[in-house]
Amino acid sequence: MVHTPHPDKGLDEGIKLGLGSESDPALTRTGPADMTSLLLRRLALGLVTIWIVSVIIFLGVEALPGDACTAVLERDAQGEVLAKCRDDLGLNAPALTRYADWAVGVLHGDFGMSANGLQSISELVGYRVRNSLLLAAGALSVGIPLAIFLGTVAGLWRDKPIDLLFSTGAIFAMTIPDFVSATILILIFAIWLGWVPAIVITPADAPPLDFFPEFVLAAVVLTLVMIAHIMRMVRSSVIEVMATDYVQMATLKGVPYWRIVLTHALPNALLPAINVIALTIAWLLGGVVVVEVVFNYPGLGRMLVDAVSDRDLPVIQAITLIVAATYVGVNLVADILAMMLNPRLRTHQTRRQ
Amino acid sequence: MAEPALIDIRNLTVGFRARSGALLPVLRNVDLQVCRGESLGIVGESGSGKSTLALAAMGFLKRGLQRMGGQVLFNGDDMFDRTRKQLEAIRGGQLGVVPQNSGQSLTPTLRIGTQMREALRLHCTLPEAEHEARVINLLSQVRLPDPSTIMQRYPHELSGGQQQRVAIAMALAGEPDALLLDEPTTGLDVTTQAHILELLRELARTRNMAMVYVSHDLGVIARVCEKVQVLYAGEVVLEGPTRHVLTDPLHPYARGLLASIPRLGETHLPVALDGRPPTPGKTGSGCAFAPRCVLANDQCRSKRPPLITSAHGEVTRCFYPEKTGQIATIGSGTDPVHHDACGDTALTLRDLSISYARSGLIERLFPPAVPTVPTVDGISIILAKGETLGLVGESGSGKSTILKSIAGLLPPSGGQILMGADTPLTPNVERRRPDQLRCIQMVFQNPDESLNPRQSVLEILSQPLRLYFNLRGRALQDRAVELLETVRLGSHYLDRRPEQLSGGEKQRVAVARAFAANPEIVLCDEITSALDVSVQAAVLELLNDLKKSMDTTYIFVSHDLTVVRALSDRVAVLYQGRICEVGPAAAVYGSPSHPYTDILLNAVLEPDPDVAPKLMAEDVVELAPPACGCPFQRRCPRKLDSVCETDTPPSQTGADGHVVRCHIPLNEL
Numbered sequence A: 001m002v003h004t005p006h007p008d009k010g011l012d013e014g015i016k017l018g019l020g021s022e023s024d025p026a027l028t029r030t031g032p033a034d035m036t037s038l039l040l041r042r043l044a045l046g047l048v049t050i051w052i053v054s055v056i057i058f059l060g061v062e063a064l065p066g067d068a069c070t071a072v073l074e075r076d077a078q079g080e081v082l083a084k085c086r087d088d089l090g091l092n093a094p095a096l097t098r099y100a101d102w103a104v105g106v107l108h109g110d111f112g113m114s115a116n117g118l119q120s121i122s123e124l125v126g127y128r129v130r131n132s133l134l135l136a137a138g139a140l141s142v143g144i145p146l147a148i149f150l151g152t153v154a155g156l157w158r159d160k161p162i163d164l165l166f167s168t169g170a171i172f173a174m175t176i177p178d179f180v181s182a183t184i185l186i187l188i189f190a191i192w193l194g195w196v197p198a199i200v201i202t203p204a205d206a207p208p209l210d211f212f213p214e215f216v217l218a219a220v221v222l223t224l225v226m227i228a229h230i231m232r233m234v235r236s237s238v239i240e241v242m243a244t245d246y247v248q249m250a251t252l253k254g255v256p257y258w259r260i261v262l263t264h265a266l267p268n269a270l271l272p273a274i275n276v277i278a279l280t281i282a283w284l285l286g287g288v289v290v291v292e293v294v295f296n297y298p299g300l301g302r303m304l305v306d307a308v309s310d311r312d313l314p315v316i317q318a319i320t321l322i323v324a325a326t327y328v329g330v331n332l333v334a335d336i337l338a339m340m341l342n343p344r345l346r347t348h349q350t351r352r353q
Numbered sequence B: 001m002a003e004p005a006l007i008d009i010r011n012l013t014v015g016f017r018a019r020s021g022a023l024l025p026v027l028r029n030v031d032l033q034v035c036r037g038e039s040l041g042i043v044g045e046s047g048s049g050k051s052t053l054a055l056a057a058m059g060f061l062k063r064g065l066q067r068m069g070g071q072v073l074f075n076g077d078d079m080f081d082r083t084r085k086q087l088e089a090i091r092g093g094q095l096g097v098v099p100q101n102s103g104q105s106l107t108p109t110l111r112i113g114t115q116m117r118e119a120l121r122l123h124c125t126l127p128e129a130e131h132e133a134r135v136i137n138l139l140s141q142v143r144l145p146d147p148s149t150i151m152q153r154y155p156h157e158l159s160g161g162q163q164q165r166v167a168i169a170m171a172l173a174g175e176p177d178a179l180l181l182d183e184p185t186t187g188l189d190v191t192t193q194a195h196i197l198e199l200l201r202e203l204a205r206t207r208n209m210a211m212v213y214v215s216h217d218l219g220v221i222a223r224v225c226e227k228v229q230v231l232y233a234g235e236v237v238l239e240g241p242t243r244h245v246l247t248d249p250l251h252p253y254a255r256g257l258l259a260s261i262p263r264l265g266e267t268h269l270p271v272a273l274d275g276r277p278p279t280p281g282k283t284g285s286g287c288a289f290a291p292r293c294v295l296a297n298d299q300c301r302s303k304r305p306p307l308i309t310s311a312h313g314e315v316t317r318c319f320y321p322e323k324t325g326q327i328a329t330i331g332s333g334t335d336p337v338h339h340d341a342c343g344d345t346a347l348t349l350r351d352l353s354i355s356y357a358r359s360g361l362i363e364r365l366f367p368p369a370v371p372t373v374p375t376v377d378g379i380s381i382i383l384a385k386g387e388t389l390g391l392v393g394e395s396g397s398g399k400s401t402i403l404k405s406i407a408g409l410l411p412p413s414g415g416q417i418l419m420g421a422d423t424p425l426t427p428n429v430e431r432r433r434p435d436q437l438r439c440i441q442m443v444f445q446n447p448d449e450s451l452n453p454r455q456s457v458l459e460i461l462s463q464p465l466r467l468y469f470n471l472r473g474r475a476l477q478d479r480a481v482e483l484l485e486t487v488r489l490g491s492h493y494l495d496r497r498p499e500q501l502s503g504g505e506k507q508r509v510a511v512a513r514a515f516a517a518n519p520e521i522v523l524c525d526e527i528t529s530a531l532d533v534s535v536q537a538a539v540l541e542l543l544n545d546l547k548k549s550m551d552t553t554y555i556f557v558s559h560d561l562t563v564v565r566a567l568s569d570r571v572a573v574l575y576q577g578r579i580c581e582v583g584p585a586a587a588v589y590g591s592p593s594h595p596y597t598d599i600l601l602n603a604v605l606e607p608d609p610d611v612a613p614k615l616m617a618e619d620v621v622e623l624a625p626p627a628c629g630c631p632f633q634r635r636c637p638r639k640l641d642s643v644c645e646t647d648t649p650p651s652q653t654g655a656d657g658h659v660v661r662c663h664i665p666l667n668e669l
Helices: A007-016 A032-063 A068-076 A079-089 A095-107 A121-156 A161-175 A178-192 A216-242 A245-252 A257-270 A273-286 A289-294 A300-309 A313-341 B050-056 B084-090 B112-123 B128-141 B147-152 B160-172 B190-207 B218-224 B242-247 B252-259 B298-302 B321-326 B361-365 B399-407 B434-439 B457-469 B473-486 B503-516 B533-550 B561-567 B585-589 B595-603
Strands: B007-017 B023-034 B039-043 B065-074 B095-098 B178-182 B210-215 B227-232 B235-241 B345-354 B376-384 B388-392 B414-419 B440-443 B521-525 B553-558 B570-575 B578-584 B651-653 B659-661
Touching: A032 A095, A032 A313, A068 A079, A068 A313, A095 A313, A121 A161, A121 A216, A121 A257, A121 A273, A121 A300, A121 A313, A161 A216, A178 A216, A178 A289, A216 A257, A216 A273, A216 A289, A245 A257, A257 A273, A273 A300, A273 A313, A289 A300, A300 A313, B007 B050, B023 B039, B023 B050, B023 B065, B023 B210, B023 B235, B039 B050, B039 B218, B050 B065, B050 B178, B050 B210, B095 B160, B112 B128, B112 B147, B112 B160, B128 B147, B128 B160, B160 B190, B178 B190, B190 B218, B190 B595, B210 B218, B218 B242, B227 B242, B227 B252, B235 B242, B235 B252, B252 B533, B345 B399, B345 B553, B376 B399, B376 B553, B376 B578, B388 B399, B388 B561, B399 B440, B399 B521, B399 B553, B434 B440, B434 B457, B440 B503, B457 B473, B457 B503, B473 B503, B473 B533, B503 B533, B533 B553, B533 B561, B553 B561, B561 B585, B570 B585, B570 B595, B578 B585, B578 B595
Parallel strands: B039 B210, B039 B227, B095 B178, B178 B210, B388 B553, B388 B570, B440 B521, B521 B553
Antiparallel strands: B007 B023, B007 B065, B227 B235, B345 B376, B345 B414, B570 B578, B578 B659, B651 B659
16 A cells, blocks of 8 residues: 555644644643742752851851950950850850841841941941942943853854954953952053042942942953953854854855854854853852952952951851852852753753653 | 756865865765756765765855865856855755754754744745745645644754754745755654655655755665766766666676665675775775775776766766676675574563653652553563564664663663573662673664773773773783674774774774673664664674674664664564564564554665655654553554554464564454
């Protein structure tokens, strides 16, 4: 029996088998319910991570010799004064109770009082977080688009002079320590040219606009380091994607070059960059100690350094926890974003291979 | 020819610049003409330059390649002289291309509909509003079910056959005058392949297109082309009408190629074509094929033969076309060793079932209302020592899953795997004792992935030797050389790395590694499907020799029914993880047989222009077996009434332990 294939028959059979319809046994599309459960699971995992971090921080501080009272009272930390101070701050309670109190407070947005017992940590840290955000936003808003642009250009003109220029520049930006580039920039733009102030003298709690133009140089230094990392990532990713079969196919389909780059290549090339960008953002929000110190910028990093040298243990606890939470949060957002932008992750296939 | 050729390639030479600075040609003085309504096949081994030639017809060369001479005319103008704008208009417009691997050729982040509409926007004059309807029309022309749903899908959500159809539909979007097909069906199941080729034939007929098929598979060419060009080492060695080229070609290479193809009706092993094609720049001054040619003499080795036109219009690049008749075109090589199933038992599979669905915490807390159907179910086979069992079926039929389970890589969810008749095997490979591990060895499909690229051949072979036999130093080296010799590679291969070996050599090293353990059972998972036919024949011969000398038991998995045929004593046909038919090879390949086996056998393309495949069922893809009844019920052309849907088909035993599981009585099958 020779069967001549007929379009309608194929259609009927396909529908009968549920092929191509939503109940297709072949491909289970991850429905919104699955998506939500996946997100909830990731969120729960993130919260567990933060909790474990909080325990580690608490135990770490606990393990240090001395406590908040010995730190504040310094040489007076003895006898009755010390006992009274400990009583006031509740340091005599068992560690478990103190952890519980601290944790409950944190959940309510209350990080306790700083070691000198004068200021609310939440208030102090709040301004610093805002300032760090301000600096990060300044660096990111210029840095990310620029990094993607430079990386794409370098990748498309691979091994051409323009690529060599950008790639060498990126290596320089990565290898020169940020305090060196910061100092050089200060020398050029603040001292020789006098365009911007060399350091920030605005107090931490000033309104955001007051930091302009003082924070420009600090933002520029951060942008440089950041661009280098992201650019190299984007470059190698663009090179890889431009060599794929689907880009070749698009060329053979007659798609104009720039359309290929924009619609076929870049969306795929930028997917792996999302996680690198996320790490950079997290780093900007919590870890730019050196740059903040060089420019005297009142951000979170400098506060942490100050707190360490003052042995202000409650503040150290608060900042480390915030930084940890930032890392977890930013990475979570990056994963969700990657999932939304990558159809292969969004609708996963339960096809047996 | 009255009509001027649509695609006219003249004296084209394409090369790349080697590290030494020399320009090495990958295509040498190639001529190719195709008119409207004509279809031309380009055949050759991997590396022969066939894909480069097809892409060059579009004015496209891969990165690193450059045109060294010649012209590529399309509609009379040279593609390489056109501006980018003109090229963009022709590509995907008058000149369409269907790529080899559509799965990788469709942009993963764009929906099928978006990619189809893009092709339309670029190449057709229809107003935007009618594009939607046109896409649906194109997708149904290539017989994709439910086109509007397909449009919403992303490429990875389609099966291989569906992706290939989308690629064809996309090539048709520009209403092309000519279609270039680069291995359009390689990697697809036989049934899907047969259907796609039928579709292409029909499209060519109705649209009067010129078609260029690039393929290593002469069976495909036999089915769809009128003319064939055989490429060897970048030059045309033979050109002529398909019938002549496939039955009585006037070039020794083409004859050798034909002889290396395993055929359904042939019980002998195919004959391997020894040697390998020269690398670019190493072709020498004589005939490029001379080092592998049995007829070669001094003239062949020193002078490049010209193209000679024979009486039936065949053009051959050989000094002695009249002598080529001495070489047989149908391989009847070594008689394979056969064992009957009554010797000592080597392996017993007792009611084996395997399930991929892993129960997570949530599934365990809230078990689904309908229990999932296992991927593989009810596999009971007893293998005798020295016997070869062939497992065949389409992709997704559970062939590889069964192998993985025997190897301990995927613990079964039910049933037992016994070494011999009664020693249970630990299901999990990590907990198997060394002696259990030694007994069962596996050779994988792709040697590029199964051999560590950073290890030398010696290091690869010494791992099992050290682990199982505790060999060290001199003894280890001697044994490694001995192993290499059994797979017909010399001791000078010891310090090579996989990248320095050809595909066939790599697979031999993989086989040697498996045999290093002195195994009782060797599991071969599609081990020849990544190889050229000529190399495949050599690997089959090697397996047969090893079987003769070591009495090894093989389980040989392949989607290619002809490959399984020659080597197997018994064959099991699987559908959806269930056995449809099992029995001696001759019985399974003869009749009566299960309706599914019939479909598979009828879809096989043989390099014979007179044999057309018989397509008996739609090539729909099923990814889960039905909950009850016969696994094949939904595609079966001979389905009875409800009994097939409700009752598991009975095992009907014929002569020689031939078992068919079907509701239709044996004598009516």
